[in-house]
Amino acid sequence: MSLKVWVWEFMRSERGGLLARNRTIAPVDYQRWLIPPCALAIHLCIGMAYGFSVFWLPLSRAIGVTNPIVCQNLTLLQAMTTTTCDWRVSDLTWTYSLFFVVLGVSAAVWGGWLERVGPRKAGVVAACCWAGGMAIGAVGVSIHQLWLLWLGAGLIGGIGLGIGYISPVSTLIKWFPDKRGMATGMAIMGFGGGALVGSPLADLLMKHFAGAAGVGVWQTMLVLAAIYLVAMLAGAFGYRVPPANWTPSGWTAPPRAAMSTGTYVDLKDAHRTPQFWLIWTILLLNVSASIGIIGIASPMVQEIFAGRLISQPDLTFLQFDDVQKAAAAAVGAGFVGLISLFNIGGRFFWASISDRLGRKSTYGIMLALGAALYGTIAPWSAGNAVLPVFVLSFAFIASMYGGGFATVPAYLADTFGTRFVGAIHGRLLTAWSVAGVLGPLIVTTMRDARVAEGAPRASIYPPIFLVLAGLLVLGFVANIFVRPVAARLRVDTPDLASSDSVSADVSAQGVAITPRRSGLAVLLAWAAVGLPLLWGLWTTATKASALFATW
CATH class of the missing domain: 1.20.1250.20 (MFS general substrate transporter like domains)
Structure with a gap:
């Protein structure tokens, strides 16, 4: 089977295999509070899109290292392939624009596919696109080819952004019919917080890798790509969808x-x-x-x-x-x-x-x-x-x-x-x-x-x-x-909690079941996403303190 056919079959298939939706249906007593950390793990990674500006100034002197090598009258087309001139910040910010244009388009195009195949497969695809796109972008930086940075981080990474952004939405809403706003708020909070974690981490990594031969950006992007791949895959494999007719214990829908x-x-x-x-x-x-x-x-x-x-x-x-x-x-x-x-x-x-x-x-x-x-x-x-x-x-x-x-x-x-x-x-x-x-x-x-x-x-x-x-x-x-x-x-x-048909043996049959006790697992899951987020919040709050000194 050719790679093209395999990818097509992988994306199209809804059943069979570890990533199939029917393999993610949870038992009726599953602890639903394990799901939000999985969503946060993915959103904290893709939220680094907001923090990519941390790379712009170092990349504007990627060749000159200490001082930018400026070429007068350089067109955008020339900037895409030059290996002798440093990029302008205005050239680099096109990556940022690509992120959010492609995010919206890919979320619209693949939203229906996500509902068919389930959040686990969507999360894996998002992880491969976001981390893989960042790795391709790192190669573009290492050989100083701007078009490759746009293609990798901007286009392929943007597809990962779109799929990853919407991957937890329907799942969280179905697990938390009593707290829909809070549940989706927790996940989407992670997207806003991704830059708070990723930007200072990228800054530390660039300082570590920088030297007389380079500014340390491509090495930093590769390290981040590896971290994000592991974290997003962990989140994707942690996704579960509730069984049919499942409701939280003691909850009934308001009139x-x-x-x-x-x-x-x-x-x-x-x-x-x-x-x-x-x-x-x-x-x-x-x-x-x-x-x-x-x-x-x-x-x-x-x-x-x-x-x-x-x-x-x-x-x-x-x-x-x-x-x-x-x-x-x-x-x-x-x-x-x-x-x-x-x-x-x-x-x-x-x-x-x-x-x-x-x-x-x-x-x-x-x-x-x-x-x-x-x-x-x-x-x-x-x-x-x-x-x-x-x-x-x-x-x-x-x-x-x-x-x-x-x-x-x-x-x-x-x-x-x-x-x-x-x-x-x-x-x-x-x-x-x-x-x-x-x-x-x-x-x-x-x-x-x-x-x-x-x-x-x-x-x-x-x-x-x-x-x-x-x-x-x-x-x-x-x-x-x-x-x-x-x-x-x-x-x-x-409107069943799980939008695909499920057999009676995995259906809650309209009965609210008390969730199993999983205190340690829930604590560890939340610590895995909460500690990096707290570190990012502390770092940002420290910077914000400079503002209060002026009052």
Whole structure:
């Protein structure tokens, strides 16, 4: 059998073999708290996509090592194959763009396949793509071929991102029908936290491997690829799906959850409903309103508050000398660290709150509060140079940016049922791909126009804040119009916890079973993912402390 045929059969096959879905059906007394650490193991690895910027500056001097070898008038096409000129940061950031465009596309394309074959096979494929893509990218760095870095880390790695991102969604929702928001919030929190672990680890590794002959990037990428492969495979093989008709012990579905149990919307119909496109629009506007401004958070706070960041309030940003620029940049890095912490915490907080308030109400609060902060508090605090208020307003905005990602899978499950929620979520993530272009385009275009006009740096951003507030207002309006799906589109066949048919001997038969005692296993599983995350949080909090020193 040729490699091409084998890969096709592997991807297509739903039964037989260690990775088949029917091999992942758990016994009725399985301890469900073993599942979230598996999801976190995968999300903490692929979340390093957010932290890839740690490589840009070292790679911009990969040939020169100490000083970049700059070639004038180098085109992007020439940069792809040059072996004599160092890459520009603008060339390298295309990898970052590829990550999130391919993430959305691959999640949409392979979401239905994931539902058929189950989370274990999807997790293994995601691990091979993400770690393998990073290894190919490392080869590209070692021979100084930018196109190979884009192909490996950007394209192949991006496919791993998309499949890995959605792999735990439907599984967690089915294991935690009583805590959907909290369960998906835990996993997606890991995606936000991946950079907090990966970036400082990459920095330590680059310092170890760097020397007179190189900056240590390709060696670091290979080590990370090996670590991520092991961690993601461990997570994938730990996945289990609940047996048919399984429910948590003592839990019954609340009456208000019309689409939570019993019925679902078929995958082929979901994207034809206004509900899908309304939620797609909500995610698009929520992400667009935050991703662009978060991307320039460090220069923004430096340009607005300038000398106040370094106890010299009379200095403007353009008057900084090299020493003052370095001091202000350290504070800017602290600001980025703080909003990263709120981005992660918001994923768990808002998703958990949605279990009590409902998904529609939670989104309404996030969108309204975000619009109010952008439209009033942020411009006022920037105009009056009130740094603590400005920082806290953006911390809350970042929490709602992360909260939107974490709450949307449960919103989809409430709206369309759980049967195809992973595939529907994958299609919805195309909104993220569009927002990844739209949000930065709005912010950078308006910023560059104001700079070209000669506007003072401190006055550049308030008009941008008002436009972003308008995006969130539109999202709030779209959220109002979300209604239950029409009855004619609902399939009345029971929305079983396990979407494939299972035999009676592995079915819970509608009976809630007390889970087996697995305290040590649960503790070890959580320690495996929790300790690296705590280390990353501590490292980031330490950097963020530089910001508080200015208050």
